[in-house]
Amino acid sequence: MSEYLLEVKDLKQHFPIRTGWFSSKPLKAVDGVSFEIKPGETLGLVGESGCGKTTVGRTILHLYQPTSGEIIYNGQQITSQNIHKFRQEMQIVFQDPYSSLNPRMTVSDIVGEPLDIHKLYGTRGERDARIKELLRLVGLNSDHARRYAHEFSGGQRQRIGIARALAVDPKFIVCDEPVSALDVSIQAQVINTFEDLQQKLGIAYLFIAHDLLVVKHISRRIAVMYLGRIMEIADADEVITHPVHPYTQSLISAIPIPDPNTARTRKRIPLEGDVPSPLNMPSGCAFRTRCRYATERCAQECPTLAEIGPGHRVACWNPHE
Numbered sequence: 001m002s003e004y005l006l007e008v009k010d011l012k013q014h015f016p017i018r019t020g021w022f023s024s025k026p027l028k029a030v031d032g033v034s035f036e037i038k039p040g041e042t043l044g045l046v047g048e049s050g051c052g053k054t055t056v057g058r059t060i061l062h063l064y065q066p067t068s069g070e071i072i073y074n075g076q077q078i079t080s081q082n083i084h085k086f087r088q089e090m091q092i093v094f095q096d097p098y099s100s101l102n103p104r105m106t107v108s109d110i111v112g113e114p115l116d117i118h119k120l121y122g123t124r125g126e127r128d129a130r131i132k133e134l135l136r137l138v139g140l141n142s143d144h145a146r147r148y149a150h151e152f153s154g155g156q157r158q159r160i161g162i163a164r165a166l167a168v169d170p171k172f173i174v175c176d177e178p179v180s181a182l183d184v185s186i187q188a189q190v191i192n193t194f195e196d197l198q199q200k201l202g203i204a205y206l207f208i209a210h211d212l213l214v215v216k217h218i219s220r221r222i223a224v225m226y227l228g229r230i231m232e233i234a235d236a237d238e239v240i241t242h243p244v245h246p247y248t249q250s251l252i253s254a255i256p257i258p259d260p261n262t263a264r265t266r267k268r269i270p271l272e273g274d275v276p277s278p279l280n281m282p283s284g285c286a287f288r289t290r291c292r293y294a295t296e297r298c299a300q301e302c303p304t305l306a307e308i309g310p311g312h313r314v315a316c317w318n319p320h321e
Contacts (some may be wrong), residue, residue: 011069031228044219091165097157155186234312
């Protein structure tokens with residue numbers, strides 16, 4: 001039996017984009033991503049908007065059919081033919097709590113829909129009891145079951161989405177930027193809810209976000225993604241305190257520091273240029289067009305993730321401490 005709950009190996013997701021009447025070109029949203037997640041662990045996935053983070057999460061769940069690569073859950077490879085067997089084990093919490101809930105359904109119907117699909121109750125009373133239990137688990141009142149989504153705040157709506165994901169007792173949840181649309185004070189409450197649920201239920205998370213402070217708070221390990229590829233992956237503290245990849249170093253240097261005296265002394269590492277189009281990927285390393293350490297080798301060969309320390313892997317020909 002593998003020590004990992006989820007293993008992703010060389011995952012690719014290319015979308016065909018029409019470039020003419022009879023021609024198309026692949027948009028490489030995800031281009032060879034690999035990582036592992038242990039039971040009860042949180043892996044944070046960070047990067048700039050458009051780097052492919054959400055596509056990774058949705059492809060793992062086969063909401064998008066993978067172009068190539070392997071997705072192994074609990075020792076079994078997931079394919080389009082057997083994905084239905086894993087639906088109950090793997091769930092998702094979407095980014096936007098406003099568009100992810102059906103405005104025509106009550107909270108009871110929204111949270112109870114997974115129970116109906118998977119036939120996880122015997123009587124109507126058992127179903128209602130389970131729904132009330134789930135609402136209490138995420139910090140909502142059982143009386144909220146009779147209301148509609150538009151009657152709730154953004155934070156409450158996201159809690160409804162979490163309750164829906166928990167309905168089938170999953171062991172793994174993709175959290176697709178679940179707090180980015182919420183106020184800062186509400187973000188803390190929702191993150192604490194995720195942590196409490198993980199302690200109680202032993203759930204593993206792939207926590208997708210672009211806020212490094214949020215990811216550091218909740219994650220055991222962090223993977224940094226750029227233009228469809230993993231640039232660096234290590235323990236959360238290691239990534240924050242000893243980033244090695246130039247892209248990771250730039251992201252860390254942009255984290256705001258509340259102490260003005262410390263902030264004045266810290267050196268900001270700006271990135272030059274714009275993110276290349278995934279329709280026209282640069283040769284070699286995807287980051288080389290914005291990297292201050294780029295060499296001729298970077299233009300010719302694409303670096304693979306190589307271990308430079310215990311559990312610390314980086315995809316760079318010229319890593320810098």
